[in-house]
Amino acid sequence: MLTRRALRARRSLIAAITIATAPASALQLHVKAGPDGRSIGDCPFAHAVRLAAGAKGLPVDVHPHAPDAKPAWLLDNHEGKMPCLVDGADIITESRRIAAFLDERYPPSLSGLPGIEAAEAAAQPVFGAFARYCKSCKEGSLTAENVAAESELKKALLLHLCTLDAHLAVAAKPYACGEAFSTADAFLLPALYHIKVAGKAFKGFEIPVQFMALHAYMEHAMATSLFTESAPTPEMVRWGWATARTDDSDHKARVRRTALAAVQTKSV
Ligand SMILES: N[C@@H](CCC(=O)N[C@@H](CS)C(=O)NCC(=O)O)C(=O)O
Known part of the structure; x- marks a missing residue:
């Protein structure tokens, strides 16, 4: 005392x-x-x-x-x-x-927490796996070969999400290393947010409900003011991926015009 x-x-x-x-x-x-x-x-x-x-x-x-x-x-x-x-x-x-x-x-340390290596190992592969999946079968490239590759990329993403869910089920109370927010969370949350928004919009993909620890983690962390005050809007995320998903400059320009109109309507 x-x-x-x-x-x-x-x-x-x-x-x-x-x-x-x-x-x-x-x-x-x-x-x-x-x-x-x-x-x-x-x-x-x-x-x-x-x-x-x-x-x-x-x-x-x-x-x-x-x-x-x-x-x-x-x-x-x-x-x-x-x-x-x-x-x-x-x-x-x-x-x-x-x-x-x-x-x-600047303290406190977000990367020196116990369990950070395990959290990073489970979290880091997720964004890359999603990016490869989301960019597969780009606009105008819907061949049988690309569809087969897309299915493999989806499986790879699901495997990484499964590993992450298993990690969070043990470690997340409520963050990836336990009680405190860590660097692993700082990079993982934007990745999961992109999966939630762009996965749904471009692939009809949703994180399986069976990944309960992952859903609980997202629900908690994405409701904090730290997250809501810094997250780009869903429209912005869809615009970014719509642009990334095409090599066609005319299509890119159309995507930009549509997104621009949406941003301007919001700011009126
Ligand atoms: N490896 C880099 C990647 C950063 C990156 O890809 N930035 C993109 C957006 S996600 C960017 O700013 N692009 C716009 C530009 O360079 O004009 C990092 O981790 O900082």
């Missing part, structure tokens, strides 16, 4: 640590824009960075850029890569590197 004096000392120590580790000003995060070039786009990697920063209570100013309107410094010195974090003199690209940078600089 701590005495009042010890409690006061502990509080001022925590305050001192917080002051010392808070960024001097909000972090700046440069991300892919939506079809209007102004709104925050669909990028799941940018979303992961926002979740990691948000879980640490760090304020982030988000700057969306269209592919043809990126700042010169980003193009010249960082290959135009986004997401790109600017924290004072530090400029970092690649979402995993950004998350590691934030973790090193």
Whole structure:
């Protein structure tokens, strides 16, 4: 049992640590824009960075850029890569590197939690498996061979989801490592959100109800303000995948016009 004096000392120590580790000003995060070039786009990697920063209570100013309107410094010195974090003199690209940078600089650690390796091993393959499946049988490429390949890609995704469900059934109380939000959650939640929205829209795919731990995990985490305040809209996610699912530039332009009209109608 701590005495009042010890409690006061502990509080001022925590305050001192917080002051010392808070960024001097909000972090700046440069991300892919939506079809209007102004709104925050669909990028799941940018979303992961926002979740990691948000879980640490760090304020982030988000700057969306269209592919043809990126700042010169980003193009010249960082290959135009986004997401790109600017924290004072530090400029970092690649979402995993950004998350590691934030973790090193600002407590609490999201990657040093017990069980993080097992959580990452179960979570990491999911987004790639979904991307391969969702991009299969692109617009205008519906051959028998592609349909057979698509079925294999769906099976692979289901296997990864099954492994993830088994992991969450044991570990998730309620996050992928247990009680605390970790880097594994920051990257996994955007992936699952894309599966939920784009899987349904483009493949009629739904995560099987049998994956109960996975559903419980998603329901809890996707209802938190950390998630709802940083997630792109479902329209944005569908726009991103509709563009990724076609090589035809006329079709890409049509997708952009439709998405643009939807974004503009919403903002009226
Ligand atoms: N490996 C990168 C991937 C980032 C990435 O693919 N970003 C895409 C969107 S999901 C992007 O910003 N594209 C827009 C552009 O580069 O203009 C990371 O993890 O940061």
